[in-house]
Structure formats: structure tokens, C-alpha cells
Amino acid sequence: MEIQEIKAKSILILSKLPDADYVVNPYIGCRFGCTYCYASFMGRFVGKKVADWGEYVYVKVNAPELLKKEIKKLKNKGRGKSILFSSVTDPYQGLEAKYKLTRQCLETLVEYGFKGTVSVLTKSDLVLRDVDIFKKIKHSDIGMTITATNDSISRYFEKYAPPASMRLKAMKKLNELGLHTYVFIGPLLPHFVAKPKELDELFGAIASTGNKDIYVEHINLSSYILERLRREMKNIDKNILKTFYQSQDRSYREKLNEIVMRLVRKYNLNLRLDSTIYHKELNKN
Numbered sequence: 222m223e224i225q226e227i228k229a230k231s232i233l234i235l236s237k238l239p240d241a242d243y244v245v246n247p248y249i250g251c252r253f254g255c256t257y258c259y260a261s262f263m264g265r266f267v268g269k270k271v272a273d274w275g276e277y278v279y280v281k282v283n284a285p286e287l288l289k290k291e292i293k294k295l296k297n298k299g300r301g302k303s304i305l306f307s308s309v310t311d312p313y314q315g316l317e318a319k320y321k322l323t324r325q326c327l328e329t330l331v332e333y334g335f336k337g338t339v340s341v342l343t344k345s346d347l348v349l350r351d352v353d354i355f356k357k358i359k360h361s362d363i364g365m366t367i368t369a370t371n372d373s374i375s376r377y378f379e380k381y382a383p384p385a386s387m388r389l390k391a392m393k394k395l396n397e398l399g400l401h402t403y404v405f406i407g408p409l410l411p412h413f414v415a416k417p418k419e420l421d422e423l424f425g426a427i428a429s430t431g432n433k434d435i436y437v438e439h440i441n442l443s444s445y446i447l448e449r450l451r452r453e454m455k456n457i458d459k460n461i462l463k464t465f466y467q468s469q470d471r472s473y474r475e476k477l478n479e480i481v482m483r484l485v486r487k488y489n490l491n492l493r494l495d496s497t498i499y500h501k502e503l504n505k506n
């Protein structure tokens with residue numbers, strides 16, 4: 222595992238995501254190393270290959286200092302705008318316990334009196350460390366990605382991330398503390414989770430944490446992601462891999478959407494963006 226401290230040139234970046242105006246990524250790379258991660262392309266900025274994803278983290282040690290300067294450019298103290306931590310890294314991966322860059326950036330936003338929404342998205346219960354700061358932020362929105370209820374599935378696909386059971390516990394705690402939360406159910410994992418019974422368990426477990434808001438995302442199998450995924454899953458039964466290819470069919474997704482909508486109603490959840498998040502279809506059927 223390679224760790225390097227670097228100085229970034231900027232930190233508050235305009236976003237193309239549907240629910241965020243700006244993103245802050247205090248790290249390049251992510252130790253959690255999820256098999257399906259779309260951010261693996263980030264390696265090109267630091268001379269790494271997609272295959273190296275999970276094996277390096279570049280730490281932007283000047284992130285809080287940069288944010289202090291860049292936040293001043295927003296009009297009206299950012300009223301009506303949203304900032305997401307993070308889009309291409311996990312802001313609470315292990316190194317955050319040491320470097321506290323996400324924490325310092327959040328503190329910066331509090332000190333500045335940022336009036337927009339601060340959203341975080343993580344797979345780690347380390348997010349609980351910063352509850353004191355979230356309470357000081359006027360509009361905070363704390364998201365946990367949860368893709369399975371079975372820890373062996375999360376361990377298989379999200380190698381170094383805290384297991385699903387820890388994330389569910391953390392989400393329950395955040396809800397008990399009265400914080401505004403959401404769960405990101407994505408990607409819907411073909412064969413392992415994207416089936417009626419397994420999804421029912423997953424949605425039920427998420428609802429039982431007291432969480433209301435969810436995003437749901439179909440798996441993104443762009444060519445660079447698929448290449449890495451095939452390598453990471455090289456020992457798996459070929460029939461299982463086939464279900465991953467099928468997941469790119471329109472008909473497969475439509476059936477899955479029906480299950481998702483049924484479960485949204487059953488567990489009285491709020492599906493943000495009003496539909497599952499799509500990526501391009503590879504197949505026509």
C-alpha cells in the first residue's frame with residue numbers, strides 16, 4: 222500500500238452530479254478498493270493504472286487550507302448550494318483517522334458560516350467521530366453506502382471497507398442522534414443482492430435503522446470497470462459473471478426497477494431523484 226502526502230492545486234470542484242453543486246475529495250485513491258468502483262480512473266492523474274485501485278492513496282494535506290480560500294468565492298455564503306464529500310474517494314477511509322482532513326474541511330465550513338447543504342457519503346462508521354461538527358452545520362446530510370446485509374458479500378466486493386453490519390449500526394446511531402441521513406444502495410449487485418428476497422432484506426434492514434431517504438443505483442459496467450471487475454472476480458463461477466453482463470440489459474433493469482419501487486412503498490422510503498440511477502446500457506434487449 223502506497224501513501225503519499227501531496228499539495229493539491231484546488232479542492233472545491235464544480236460537480237456534474239445531479240444532487241451536488243460542488244465536491245471535495247481530500248484524497249486521491251481509496252483504500253476501500255471496491256471491486257465495482259467507478260473512481261478507479263482517478264489513477265491517471267497520479268500515474269497509476271485502473272488495476273492499482275485500492276493500493277495507493279495520495280493525501281491532499283493542504284485541503285483545509287485551500288478550502289478556507291476557495292469557499293470565499295461562493296456568493297451569499299453558499300446559500301442554496303450543496304457540497305458533497307466525496308465523489309471519487311471515501312472521505313472516512315482509514316487514513317482519515319490520522320489526517321483528519323475531512324474533519325478539518327467540515328470545521329472550515331462551520332467557521333465560515335456556510336449556508337448551503339453539506340453532504341457526506343461513506344462506507345465507514347468513522348463518520349460518527351464528526352457528529353459534533355454535523356450538529357453545528359445548518360443543513361447536513363449524512364449518507365452511508367450499503368449494498369448488502371450479508372457481511373461476506375460486502376467483504377467480497379468492498380474488500381477493506383467496514384462490513385455492512387457496522388454501517389447499518391452506524392446509520393442507526395446517526396438516526397437516533399436526530400441527524401439528517403440517507404442510504405446509497407448502489408450498485409445493485411447482480412446475482413448476490415439484486416433479487417427479490419435479498420433486496421427485501423436489504424431495504425428492510427435499512428428501514429429498521431430509522432432511515433427514510435435512499436438513492437438506488439444500477440451497476441455501472443463501463444469497459445474499464447468491467448475489466449477490473451473480471452480480474453478481481455477471476456475465480457468465480459462463470460454463470461455468476463454472466464448475470465453481471467445481463468445486468469446491462471434494459472429488460473433486466475426494468476424488472477429490477479419494479480422490485481425497487483415495490484420495496485420503496487413497502488418500507489415507506491423516499492427514493493431520491495424519483496428513480497434508480499442508470500448508467501449506459503451495453504445491450505439492447
Ligand code: SF4
Nearest residue numbers: 251253254255258310
Ligand atoms: S468506498 Fe467508494 S470511492 Fe472507495 S473504493 Fe469503494 S466505491 Fe470507490
